[in-house]
Amino acid sequence: MRHRGDVSVFRMSLLIVLLLPYLAPFGYVLFTSLKSNATYSVDPLGLSGFRGLVSYREAWSATDLGAELLHSLLAAGVGVIVSVTVSVLGGYWLFAARSRRARQLVSAVLLSAMAVPSTVYVIPLFVQLASAGLVDNLVVLGTIYGAIGAPLGSFLMRSYLMQLPTSVFDAASVDGAGTTSLLRLVVLPLCLPVIGTIATLIGILGLSDLLLASVMITGQSQTTAVVGIATLANMYDSQVPEVAAGVVVALIPILTVFLIAQRALRRGITSGMER
Amino acid sequence: MSDVTGPRTSTAGATEVGAQLNEAGGKGRGKSSRLLSVGGALRGVARQRARRAGLPAAPAVLIVPALGLVGYFIVLPIATVVLHAFTNWQPGMSSPFDGLANFRALTTSEEFRSILGNEAFLLLGLPFWVAVPVLISFALYERVRGANVFRAVLFFPSMTSPALIGVLFGLLLSPIGPIDRILTDLHMGFLAQNWLANSGLVKPVLLCVTVWWVTGIGVVLFSANLATLPQNLLEQAEIDGAGWMRKLWTVVVPDLLPTLRVWLLLLMIIVLGNMFPWIYTLTHGGPGYASTTLDYFIYNTAINIGQFGPAAAATVVLLALLGICIGLGMIVMKLAKWR
Numbered sequence: 131m132r133h134r135g136d137v138s139v140f141r142m143s144l145l146i147v148l149l150l151p152y153l154a155p156f157g158y159v160l161f162t163s164l165k166s167n168a169t170y171s172v173d174p175l176g177l178s179g180f181r182g183l184v185s186y187r188e189a190w191s192a193t194d195l196g197a198e199l200l201h202s203l204l205a206a207g208v209g210v211i212v213s214v215t216v217s218v219l220g221g222y223w224l225f226a227a228r229s230r231r232a233r234q235l236v237s238a239v240l241l242s243a244m245a246v247p248s249t250v251y252v253i254p255l256f257v258q259l260a261s262a263g264l265v266d267n268l269v270v271l272g273t274i275y276g277a278i279g280a281p282l283g284s285f286l287m288r289s290y291l292m293q294l295p296t297s298v299f300d301a302a303s304v305d306g307a308g309t310t311s312l313l314r315l316v317v318l319p320l321c322l323p324v325i326g327t328i329a330t331l332i333g334i335l336g337l338s339d340l341l342l343a344s345v346m347i348t349g350q351s352q353t354t355a356v357v358g359i360a361t362l363a364n365m366y367d368s369q370v371p372e373v374a375a376g377v378v379v380a381l382i383p384i385l386t387v388f389l390i391a392q393r394a395l396r397r398g399i400t401s402g403m404e405r
Numbered sequence: 406m407s408d409v410t411g412p413r414t415s416t417a418g419a420t421e422v423g424a425q426l427n428e429a430g431g432k433g434r435g436k437s438s439r440l441l442s443v444g445g446a447l448r449g450v451a452r453q454r455a456r457r458a459g460l461p462a463a464p465a466v467l468i469v470p471a472l473g474l475v476g477y478f479i480v481l482p483i484a485t486v487v488l489h490a491f492t493n494w495q496p497g498m499s500s501p502f503d504g505l506a507n508f509r510a511l512t513t514s515e516e517f518r519s520i521l522g523n524e525a526f527l528l529l530g531l532p533f534w535v536a537v538p539v540l541i542s543f544a545l546y547e548r549v550r551g552a553n554v555f556r557a558v559l560f561f562p563s564m565t566s567p568a569l570i571g572v573l574f575g576l577l578l579s580p581i582g583p584i585d586r587i588l589t590d591l592h593m594g595f596l597a598q599n600w601l602a603n604s605g606l607v608k609p610v611l612l613c614v615t616v617w618w619v620t621g622i623g624v625v626l627f628s629a630n631l632a633t634l635p636q637n638l639l640e641q642a643e644i645d646g647a648g649w650m651r652k653l654w655t656v657v658v659p660d661l662l663p664t665l666r667v668w669l670l671l672l673m674i675i676v677l678g679n680m681f682p683w684i685y686t687l688t689h690g691g692p693g694y695a696s697t698t699l700d701y702f703i704y705n706t707a708i709n710i711g712q713f714g715p716a717a718a719a720t721v722v723l724l725a726l727l728g729i730c731i732g733l734g735m736i737v738m739k740l741a742k743w744r
């Protein structure tokens with residue numbers, strides 16, 4: 131017993147040591163965003179030379195961060211709507227289609243689309259969309275996120291439907307419900323937790339993306355926040371506090387989604403346990 | 406023992422998708438991941454045909470949007486790029502067939518050889534990417550207080566943008582940044598240096614940064630898998646006198662094999678195809694070509710230099726490498742399972 135206690139104390143201290151490299155970078159970026167350029171270059175870790183939110187104001191005006199955040203939210207929002215819609219329908223099909231052959235074939239296509247990194251298709255996709263006049267368009271960018279999320283979303287949806295109790299569907303099919311009303315009255319309400327999961331994953335994907343956003347959006351006027359910060363970091367090499375402030379601001383939407391999603395998931399789980 | 410291995414095999418047989426479910430479900434951590442992985446284990450049962458028979462047949466129209474989107478935005482461009490790898494691709498103009506000229510140009514290019522070396526280095530780092538999350542999730546397994554908080558702290562960075570994390574680490578690692586400053590203050594100034602401009606150090610540094618980022622996902626995945634591990638298996642091993650290392654090797658690692666397979670697959674996809682945000686924000690492929698990856702090369706060659714043919718050929722190389730690595734990985738994991 132004593133031995134066990136020693137082990138867990140040892141393990142606890144090990145874990146605390148491990149946490150440090152995870153918390154320190156975020157602490158550092160917050161700390162630095164509040165310092166002035168001059169004091170940063172003299173002493174990056176010194177506890178003096180704070181200047182409030184001046185760096186935030188500078189970052190905000192230097193890259194038009196407010197508009198960029200809106201662009202990010204728009205593209206990610208479109209991505210969420212598209213992927214959720216497509217995944218609910220597609221996931222239900224993967225679950226309830228009669229032909230086993232067709233299900234396997236479609237699954238194989240979706241799985242391989244999921245395994246291919248976006249680097250492979252970003253260049254030809256750009257060429258394809260440019261010739262169709264669809265670049266520099268945040269809705270199109272969001273639709274691309276939706277397409278990338280569609281396979282994963284469909285699979286998540288199918289897996290979720292598979293672990294629901296059979297009785298749910300029995301009752302509905304005895305009532306003679308068609309597919310449309312089944313989807314609307316049974317599948318949709320029951321699948322809200324997994325829909326939340328899909329929405330979160332694709333939302334975070336959209337808010338985090340650099341590659342697609344920088345290739346598909348060529349003009350300055352439609353830049354997303356992540357691209358804006360990456361550009362800022364390259365341009366203003368010496369003004370570290372400003373870049374730090376930009377990173378903090380761009381992290382906020384992702385952190386928000388992360389926190390909200392945790393709660394939504396927990397709610398879905400508890401309601402599932404009650405049943 | 407044998408009565409536990411029965412149901413376990415159904416989880417072991419779960420596809421990548423099943424584990425994707427665990428990954429996504431793991432966000433709630435603790436209870437949620439446990440519940441969802443139990444769901445995964447029950448899938449064998451849930452596959453009963455009776456269930457589907459009760460439902461009206463789903464019309465094919467439902468899958469059309471998914472296939473349409475994936476077809477237009479993913480499959481069609483892949484076909485385009487593979488075909489154009491064999492042409493002198495000039496978007497908007499005629500692109501004459503060129504045979505293997507693009508590939509020949511790649512094989513003679515100094516840059517491309519350096520890139521393949523860089524990819525090999527990163528792939529050799531894979532054991533590191535695997536070991537860190539496995540060890541952490543095992544350390545968290547046996548009712549450690551605060552395990553959930555710990556997992557959340559690790560998980561958050563891996564859910565944030567690699568590009569933002571890249572910018573952040575760019576600040577940390579810069580010669581005027583805090584790391585070199587701390588080293589100097591601790592009278593270890595001889596260690597302080599321009600981490601990202603040293604061609605010998607840049608790859609290990611990139612490896613550390615990406616491991617830092619990716620570990621959280623791994624811990625969530627492996628923890629979800631471990632949550633389904635019967636507690637008495639480990640207790641039994643302990644009674645039999647197994648130490649920490651022995652428990653890890655004989656109980657935990659065999660149990661984690663299905664997740665390990667998914668994890669390796671994910672890592673290979675990252676190393677070969679998703680290094681772009683790191684390279685873009687941290688090194689731009691430098692110094693020289695010391696940190697250029699295949700995906701950064703493709704982007705740079707097409708978008709900045711405007712040579713679409715060579716970029717397409719490099720894309721085909723990427724696809725081929727990905728196929729080979731995934732195939733080899735599958736074979737290795739299969740052998741490991743049989744042993």
